[in-house]
Amino acid sequence: MLSQNYIYYRDHKNWLKKNLNSKTCFIYIGLKKKTKIGVIIYKTNNLFLNADVSITIHENFRNKGLSARFLKKSIDKFKKDYIFNINLIAVIKNKNIKSLRIFKKNGFNTYSKKKDLVYLKKVQKINKEKKIGLIIQARQTSKRLPNKVLKKIKGHSIIEILLSRLIRSKEINLLIVAIPDNKKNDKLYRHLKNLYVEIYRGSEQNVLKRYYETAKFYNLKSIVRITSDCPLLNYKILDRGIKLYNKYRPAYLSNTLPRSTPRGFSIEIINFKALEESYFKANKNYQKEHVNYYIIENSNFKKINFLYKNSMFSKKNFSVDTKTDYNRVSKVFNKFYPNFHFDLNDINKIKNISKLWKKNY
Numbered sequence: 001m002l003s004q005n006y007i008y009y010r011d012h013k014n015w016l017k018k019n020l021n022s023k024t025c026f027i028y029i030g031l032k033k034k035t036k037i038g039v040i041i042y043k044t045n046n047l048f049l050n051a052d053v054s055i056t057i058h059e060n061f062r063n064k065g066l067s068a069r070f071l072k073k074s075i076d077k078f079k080k081d082y083i084f085n086i087n088l089i090a091v092i093k094n095k096n097i098k099s100l101r102i103f104k105k106n107g108f109n110t111y112s113k114k115k116d117l118v119y120l121k122k123v124q125k126i127n128k129e130k131k132i133g134l135i136i137q138a139r140q141t142s143k144r145l146p147n148k149v150l151k152k153i154k155g156h157s158i159i160e161i162l163l164s165r166l167i168r169s170k171e172i173n174l175l176i177v178a179i180p181d182n183k184k185n186d187k188l189y190r191h192l193k194n195l196y197v198e199i200y201r202g203s204e205q206n207v208l209k210r211y212y213e214t215a216k217f218y219n220l221k222s223i224v225r226i227t228s229d230c231p232l233l234n235y236k237i238l239d240r241g242i243k244l245y246n247k248y249r250p251a252y253l254s255n256t257l258p259r260s261t262p263r264g265f266s267i268e269i270i271n272f273k274a275l276e277e278s279y280f281k282a283n284k285n286y287q288k289e290h291v292n293y294y295i296i297e298n299s300n301f302k303k304i305n306f307l308y309k310n311s312m313f314s315k316k317n318f319s320v321d322t323k324t325d326y327n328r329v330s331k332v333f334n335k336f337y338p339n340f341h342f343d344l345n346d347i348n349k350i351k352n353i354s355k356l357w358k359k360n361y
Helices: 009-019 066-081 097-105 158-166 183-194 207-217 235-248 272-281 285-289 293-297 323-336 344-348 353-357
Strands: 025-032 035-044 050-057 087-093 108-114 117-122 132-137 175-180 198-202 222-227 252-254 268-271 303-305
Touching (some): 009 025, 025 066, 050 066, 050 097, 087 097, 097 117, 132 158, 158 183, 158 235, 175 183, 183 198, 222 235, 222 272, 235 252, 235 268, 268 272, 285 293
Parallel strands (some): 132 222, 175 198
Antiparallel strands (some): 087 117, 252 268
16 A cells, blocks of 8 residues: 655564565565566455555666566466455556556556545456356345444454455456445445445346346356345355356356255356346346346246255354344354454354354353
8 A cells, every 4th residue: 555654764674574474465576687676565454355566666777667577477476375366456646657557557447546546456357258257235225234234343344244255266256246326325335445346336126137237237147146244155155156057057056945054155146148037027026126036936947056065054044134143143253353264164163153043142
């Protein structure tokens, strides 16, 4: 992240010593004929959702076309060192035309602008053959628990925790949050913008339309559907479902018919053609409010269910629909914190986990 304050040598030395062995900071030194020309730093946040990228070239090697090449090589190296997906972000002063040009040459596009700063985000490449994207539906206007996706656990919003747990997927690299296009959800929109995620705004009540328009806008061939009230959902279940989907190529795949995981761990994958047919032919309100109903109710679609053989409590609920659910999920999350990337197998090992469904626990 861009620092506009003067940094003293002593402070910089202490920072470097602290981060050389850090799991959240990657430092690369550029060499030309064994001479050090500069440094590039990738600093991840605590949730490993984004990494801030900064580059410094020694004044003796500036204006020689080395920066863009150094940045490209460092990105390739970082992808090997950090095996999971992560958003790469650069913050540059809008007057720094040369730096802006260097990052844009390496696939960074302008994400937003604030005052005199430009926020750039590395464009994720999509597999042209599969074009499978993950769309999370979210809104602030839940009747049972309003603003639930913005409620915090250990200082992080529910939607933020979910995003950090799913971005690690090795089977997708495009993650979109589809939210209603109205003033009631503007706060959610601003929160998501600060997380540097892709956002699509559409109909609030007709969620099927929102999904169809999002998938069409991003030119997806297949869509993973996730709801935002499932912060404990982990990418491992997601990737297992996608691999099975890619093998058999059904119109619809889920782990809910019959359910083999608790609520809060549901995965649905929909072929775009099936989604498109649903959008044009669904004529009942509940079919428009719930994306999957038209497909589930029609035998013409090829449907597959995948089992997740691990859970003794598949009938339990880990989604956040009420204040009681929120308290339960918070207790689970707190047992693992600061580890954000535990999975369902880890949850299954919690002693006396059934107590979480007892009153006054």
